Amino acid sequence: xxxxxxxxxxxxxxxxxxxxxxxxxxxxxxxxxxxxxxxxxxxxxxxxxxxxxxxxxxxxxxxxxxxxxxxxxxxxxxxxxxxxxxxxxxxxxxxxxxxxxxxxxxxxxxxxxxxxxxxxxxxxxxxxxxxxxxxxxxxxxxxxxxxxxxxxxxxxxxxxxxxxxxxxxxxxxxxxxxxxxxxxxxxxxxxxxxxxxxxxxxxxxxxxxxxxxxxxxxxxxxxxxxxxxxxxxxxxxxxxxxxxxxxxxxxxxxxxxxxxxxxxxxxxxxxxxxxxxxxxxxxxxxxxxxxxxxxxxxxxxxxxxxxxxxxxxxxxxxxxxxxxxxxxxxxxxxxxxxxxxxxxxxxxxxxxxxxxxxxxxxxxxxxxxxxxxxxxxxxxxxxxxx
Ligand SMILES: NC(=O)C1=CN([C@@H]2O[C@H](COP(=O)(O)OP(=O)(O)OC[C@H]3O[C@@H](n4cnc5c(N)ncnc54)[C@H](O)[C@@H]3O)[C@@H](O)[C@H]2O)C=CC1
Ligand SMILES: O=C(O)C(=O)CO
Numbered sequence: 001x002x003x004x005x006x007x008x009x010x011x012x013x014x015x016x017x018x019x020x021x022x023x024x025x026x027x028x029x030x031x032x033x034x035x036x037x038x039x040x041x042x043x044x045x046x047x048x049x050x051x052x053x054x055x056x057x058x059x060x061x062x063x064x065x066x067x068x069x070x071x072x073x074x075x076x077x078x079x080x081x082x083x084x085x086x087x088x089x090x091x092x093x094x095x096x097x098x099x100x101x102x103x104x105x106x107x108x109x110x111x112x113x114x115x116x117x118x119x120x121x122x123x124x125x126x127x128x129x130x131x132x133x134x135x136x137x138x139x140x141x142x143x144x145x146x147x148x149x150x151x152x153x154x155x156x157x158x159x160x161x162x163x164x165x166x167x168x169x170x171x172x173x174x175x176x177x178x179x180x181x182x183x184x185x186x187x188x189x190x191x192x193x194x195x196x197x198x199x200x201x202x203x204x205x206x207x208x209x210x211x212x213x214x215x216x217x218x219x220x221x222x223x224x225x226x227x228x229x230x231x232x233x234x235x236x237x238x239x240x241x242x243x244x245x246x247x248x249x250x251x252x253x254x255x256x257x258x259x260x261x262x263x264x265x266x267x268x269x270x271x272x273x274x275x276x277x278x279x280x281x282x283x284x285x286x287x288x289x290x291x292x293x294x295x296x297x298x299x300x301x302x303x304x305x306x307x308x309x310x311x312x313x314x315x316x317x318x319x320x321x322x323x324x325x326x327x328x329x330x331x332x333x334x335x336x337x338x339x340x341x342x343x344x345x346x347x348x349x350x351x352x353x354x355x356x357x358x359x360x361x362x363x364x365x366x367x368x369x370x371x372x373x374x375x376x377x378x379x380x381x382x383x384x385x386x
Contacts (some may be wrong), residue, residue: 005043006044006138007041008041009040010034010040011034011039011040012039014037015037016037017041017065017285018033018041018063018067018341019043019059019065019067020040020066020337020340021058021066021067021069021072022042023044023069023094023246024333026329026354029333029334030042032247032334033340033341041353043264051200052078053221059081059085059087061080063087064088064340065090066089067091067093067333067340068092068093068098069092069094069266070094070096070173071099074100074104074106075101076101076104079093079104079108082110088111089113089342090105090109090110090340091112091340093115093332094113094114094118094323094332096245096246097112097374098245099244100112102378105228105375106375106378108377110324111343111379113370114334114372115331116353116354116356117265117329117353117354117356118328118332118334119176119323119332120175120176121179122322122323122324123176123189123271123328124180124183125325126321126323127180127181127241127269127271128180128184130296131163131184131269132163133296133316134269134293134295135161135162137158138316140158150226155197161239163184163190164190165190166191166239167193167237167238168184168185168191168241169190169192169240169242170193170243171197171242173196173200173243173290173327174243175242176243176271177194177200178200178202178203180241181194181204181207184239184241185188185207189222190238191224192207193225193226193227193232193237194225194226194314195232195247196226199226202379203224204224207222207223219348224269230258232288235261237263237266238342240262240267241271242269242270242276242342243272245272246272246275250273252277253277254268254276257336259281260285262292263292264289265292267294267295268294269299270296272298273298274296274300274301274302276298279301279305279309282306283306283309286312286314286315286364289314293315293338295316297321298320298342300303305317308317314377331360333367334360334373336362338371339371342373343370346382347370348382348383349369349372349376350371356372367384369384
């Protein structure tokens with residue numbers, strides 16, 4: 001028999017049973033659900049990553065919707081169980097949903113929500129932080145200082161890379177990639193080269209206008225280029241940040257051969273998903289090229305790192321915290337809860353999943369809509385007229 005799972009219950013007499021597989025930041029998301037007749041059950045197990053069996057136990061025999069996490073394996077087993085329990089809604093508390101088998105959800109008529117928009121700037125800021133930390137060797141220098149090794153200023157001590165006037169490369173210039181590019185261009189006057197399947201028109205316009213502004217003020221203008229291939233970005237850029245979705249086309253996008261064409265002193269940042277880089281090949285490349293540096297927020301076998309990575313001084317590593325600002329994490333919880341609530345209540349789908357501010361305004365009621373349902377079209381769900 002499955003071990004009972006510990007839970008915390010809000011509004012026990014609520015008509016609709018909504019389960020959250022984790023406690024999430026803030027309380028607004030709970031209030032939004034309980035105000036609309038939901039009984040909210042939050043899993044309080046100490047275990048960080050819940051197994052499919054744990055989640056099956058949480059779903060039980062009657063469950064209208066689940067808010068889940070990117071660490072969980074949402075496929076056939078869980079969606080069929082949710083359907084049997086009378087459920088119709090699932091939302092990841094994340095924008096990325098590579099942990100979700102959307103085809104399986106479609107098969108059981110379950111709506112799949114995600115949380116775009118609210119984490120764009122926060123995630124881009126962490127990618128920018130990693131770029132700076134790697135360029136200026138901040139973590140190495142911090143460790144040196146704490147180890148009591150500093151005995152005076154030296155001309156060669158922790159010399160790193162200047163960003164101004166260099167080229168920033170972005171692979172995947174969507175919401176986060178474009179926000180990151182703007183930060184690096186505006187903040188450090190870097191030139192841009194990017195690769196995406198689609199043209200990033202707004203980003204291009206921004207760089208053109210900013211370049212004109214700099215020129216008018218007697219400064220060197222910044223430039224942009226849309227690369228015809230990813231290899232062009234890898235060859236030309238001094239700092240490269242990866243921001244694509246993880247799917248079949250981006251798995252091991254950066255591999256041994258592609259690392260080999262990058263500049264010897266380049267900086268590579270990954271705040272997308274770990275498997276976008278072949279991490280074992282990266283470890284070998286970092287060992288062979290001590291001036292090549294990386295900033296990693298995500299890892300191929302999370303929570304683990306590939307052998308050797310932790311020992312390398314030219315790698316800055318942080319534990320998948322790119323979206324970890326208070327405002328963003330509370331907003332993600334709100335959007336995930338409203339996705340589930342909206343589907344249970346039969347609300348339509350919000351017209352633009354990138355314009356989510358109305359859902360985040362604590363001083364007005366949330367719109368009666370689902371902020372972002374990735375399989376809305378496949379399920380034939382109606383769009384909001386708001
Ligand atoms: N480390 C973290 O905490 C976070 C990670 N993420 C990751 O970042 C990803 C991107 O998020 P958003 O910018 O909001 O998504 P988005 O959908 O706005 O941008 C993704 C971009 O990748 C491009 N793309 C897809 N396949 C490609 C390929 N083969 N080559 C080049 N470009 C390709 C798309 O055309 C799109 O422009 C998420 O899917 C998620 O996995 C997102 C938030 C936080
Ligand atoms: O939203 C996502 O995709 C994340 O990785 C969480 O920060």
